[in-house]
Amino acid sequence: MNLEDFREFCLSFNGVTKDFPFDDDETLAFKVMGKIFAITDVEDFDSINLKCDPVKAAMLRDLYEDVQPGYHMNKKHWNTINPQGKLDDEIIKEWIKDSYNLVVEGLPRKKQKKLEKMED
Template sequence: MKLKDFKKFCLSFNGTSEDYPFDDNNILAINVMDEVFAITDTDNFESIEIKCDPVKAAMLRDLYEEVQPAAYMDKRHWNTIYLNEDLDDELIKEWIKDSYSLVVDSLARKKQKKLEKMED
């Protein structure tokens, strides 16, 4: 997966935006309704961090050596995915979509309703 493909896929979901929230201007956060669901380093695009259900996060870490606990986020809920040719882009996209869905499900009901209106 290339950086431009990652950004294009993440921003294809409703209510998404990109942000550089840290002093380090190469750390890109992809948000849905101002809540982060994916993070990467744009200067060194070797991995992405995505939110994950805690049980699934542990399972994925056991199944794939490229999936590790996130370095800077809550390790129970966030995984770092190391990008290489061994992982299929479609699988990574599925995990990104899951991350987006988890964050949407955790949004305040008011934000969820606003997001639903964007879909119409």
């Protein structure tokens, strides 16, 4: 997967914004309703941080060498994925979608309803 495909896929979800919350223009974060679901370094696109169900996160780390505990993140809830490794783009997209959905499910009901209205 390349940076442009990653960026376009993240932005394809409802209510997604992007910004650089940690530095001027290096660490790109994708957010839904103000909550991060994906992070990457735009200078060296060699990792993507994605939120993940804790049980699934551990399983994926055991199954794939290109999946590691979340770098600089809560290692229970985040995985770091190597987008330049052996993983198929479609499986990475599935995990991005899972991350987005996890964040949406964790939003207060009021924000979820606001997000649903954005779809109309």
